[in-house]
Every structure is written in structure tokens, then in C-alpha cells.
Amino acid sequence: MGGTLRFLSDVLLGLGGGTGEGRHKKRRQFYTVELKVRMDCDGCERKVRNALATMRGVQTVEINRKQQKVTVQGFVEPQRVLRRALSTGKRAELWPYVPYTNPYMAPPVYDKRAPAGHVRKTDAAVMPASAAQEERLATLFSDDNPNACSLM
Incomplete structure (x- = not known):
């Protein structure tokens, strides 16, 4: 009985003939x-x-x-x-621009055509090898992790 009522209600509402194909329509994202x-x-x-x-x-x-x-x-x-x-x-x-808020997060790429307070967006994965090595050395003597220093 429930199947018949669902079929009739879907037909009256125009939801795809009662097969359920109209109910699972993917919604677009805003x-x-x-x-x-x-x-x-x-x-x-x-x-x-x-x-x-x-x-x-x-x-x-x-x-x-x-x-x-x-x-x-x-x-x-x-x-x-x-x-x-x-x-x-x-x-x-x-x-291509993001607001320049925190100078310590990633090295900004300055662009003279960027609006005021913005820098060009860069990928963190595209860091030069020297910058990656500098970061590794900087974390070697970290105050957050006193056990990281192997010289003490």
C-alpha cells in the first residue's frame, strides 16, 4: 500500500514517474x-x-x-x-591575490600590480630547496621542543 501511495504522489508532484529517479538529483554547489x-x-x-x-x-x-x-x-x-x-x-x-596578514606563515610573492594589502597567491609545495632546508634547520633548535637539540 505504501508503494502505491508513493508512486501516485510522485506522479502528481512530477518527481519522475514514481521510480525515485527525480528524488536523487544532485544539487549544485553555490x-x-x-x-x-x-x-x-x-x-x-x-x-x-x-x-x-x-x-x-x-x-x-x-x-x-x-x-x-x-x-x-x-x-x-x-x-x-x-x-x-x-x-x-x-x-x-x-x-591570484590573497590578503597579506601574517608575515611568518609563508614567504610572500610581492607583485607591484597587486591591490593594497595583498600579495600573489603561491603554493606551499612549491618552496625552493634552500627554504626547505632553512626551515628544517630552524626547527632543529626549537624552543617549543627542548629535546630537539642534539648538542645539549
Whole structure:
């Protein structure tokens, strides 16, 4: 009896004919995608805004022409947004800057085109061999671990 009621309710609600195929539809994830797009004038800005705003799933498009930054929010994948921005003929890349907050975490990569208070994003795995060796030597005589020093 329960199966019949579920079938009829699914048919009436339009959930895929009662087989359950409509109930397990994967939901899209909400993303905030930040791009750096080279824009010089109002026409460039309008062209980029129209191209990105017409994508399915886009909720908002915000453009800051002074920083060359485009922020897209919605149910779209970042790579699709990047491809659409590149299709306008403009030079575009994912936003390469992060806020410069802690000077002790990772060596920053300074970029003169970066906005104020930002540095270029780097991967921690791409550390030069000399920096990795310096870090190993610095932790050898650590105050946090007094047993680490083998000379005492």
C-alpha cells in the first residue's frame, strides 16, 4: 500500500514517474568566483558583465574596474566562469591575490600590480630547496621542543 501511495504522489508532484529517479538529483554547489579580467573602458566592462550575467545559475556579477576584479556568485563552476570570461576576448585568470596578514606563515610573492594589502597567491609545495632546508634547520633548535637539540 505504501508503494502505491508513493508512486501516485510522485506522479502528481512530477518527481519522475514514481521510480525515485527525480528524488536523487544532485544539487549544485553555490560558488563565489573571483577573476582578474583586463578591462580598460565602459564597453569592456559591459561586455564582460553581459557575458557572465547570461550564464545559467549566476546570481550576481560585481565588477571593480580599478582593481580589474570580477566577482561572480551563483550555482556555477569556477572553470566554466573562467572559460566564459575568456570567450569575450579579454585576458582573464582566477583571482591570484590573497590578503597579506601574517608575515611568518609563508614567504610572500610581492607583485607591484597587486591591490593594497595583498600579495600573489603561491603554493606551499612549491618552496625552493634552500627554504626547505632553512626551515628544517630552524626547527632543529626549537624552543617549543627542548629535546630537539642534539648538542645539549
